[in-house]
Amino acid sequence: MARRPEPTPxxxxxxxxxxxxxxxxxxxxxxxxxALDVFSLPEKDGGNILxxxxxxxxxxLRDVFGADTLEYSEYHVxxxxxxxxxxxxxxxxxxxxxxxxxxxxxxKSITTLKSIIEIFEERAxxxxxxxxxxxxxxxxxxxxxxxxxxxxxxxxxxxxxxNAVEAAVKALNGLVRLRSGLEFDGTxxxxxxxxxxxxxxxxxxxxxxxxxxxxxxxxxxxxxAVSGLRNPRAHxxxxxxxxxxxxxxAFVSLLAKLLDEATSLT
Numbered sequence: 001m002a003r004r005p006e007p008t009p010x011x012x013x014x015x016x017x018x019x020x021x022x023x024x025x026x027x028x029x030x031x032x033x034x035a036l037d038v039f040s041l042p043e044k045d046g047g048n049i050l051x052x053x054x055x056x057x058x059x060x061l062r063d064v065f066g067a068d069t070l071e072y073s074e075y076h077v078x079x080x081x082x083x084x085x086x087x088x089x090x091x092x093x094x095x096x097x098x099x100x101x102x103x104x105x106x107x108k109s110i111t112t113l114k115s116i117i118e119i120f121e122e123r124a125x126x127x128x129x130x131x132x133x134x135x136x137x138x139x140x141x142x143x144x145x146x147x148x149x150x151x152x153x154x155x156x157x158x159x160x161x162x163n164a165v166e167a168a169v170k171a172l173n174g175l176v177r178l179r180s181g182l183e184f185d186g187t188x189x190x191x192x193x194x195x196x197x198x199x200x201x202x203x204x205x206x207x208x209x210x211x212x213x214x215x216x217x218x219x220x221x222x223x224x225a226v227s228g229l230r231n232p233r234a235h236x237x238x239x240x241x242x243x244x245x246x247x248x249x250a251f252v253s254l255l256a257k258l259l260d261e262a263t264s265l266t
Contacts, residue, residue, distance in 0.1 A: 026060065051080070161241060194215060
């Protein structure tokens with residue numbers, strides 16, 4: 001019966017999130033192995049101690065790369081114990097008698113782990129920096145409503161992303177108060193200003209149910225911006241990253257532009 005061919009190892013395809021998640025695990029294995037004093041290993045239990053390290057390292061490498069990958073095949077530990085290609089009478093196969101070989105294997109594995117960590121840190125750092133820079137450049141290209149931009153731009157550019165979102169919504173709230181002439185605030189203001197039954201500001205002619213549904217939907221969007229974006233950040237509950245803040249500020253800017261197009265009934 002013909003033997004089935006061995007599967008060809010694949011290259012590990014790792015996302016940026018997987019790379020970042022792998023770093024703490026790899027560093028733990030490196031720290032454990034670096035703390036091992038090879039020359040103090042006891043003859044009786046030293047082999048088991050070495051096997052424990054190789055098992056943990058290989059388990060981590062399987063978790064990180066996958067057991068069927070080229071990377072695991074290249075980086076995994078065969079054994080830290082001494083190995084012998086030939087056997088002859090009088091051969092010293094003790095751990096202590098071959099401790100230099102054990103030390104060389106441990107040092108090689110330490111070097112390998114350091115190299116993997118350096119590669120991962122470089123990738124994580126590059127992706128993080130490039131991602132943020134790309135997002136900031138994208139923010140600079142947005143055609144934001146002038147009042148939203150005035151409120152949020154400096155905060156965003158200084159890296160205060162949650163504060164920038166909060167400031168954008170506060171500016172929107174102020175614009176609604178200005179356009180409506182109402183002295184309310186937050187969701188109450190939005191519901192009074194855009195109520196489809198008796199609006200102060202309307203987005204369409206309100207001639208049929210479809211128009212009223214659209215008016216109600218926009219009212220809910222304005223109310224949601226206040227309750228979902230401004231209020232949690234005002235209480236310090238949210239820590240936005242650059243990309244999420246960009247999306248929220250762009251959304252608030254869109255609402256401000258819709259407000260400019262609304263018709264006042266006062």
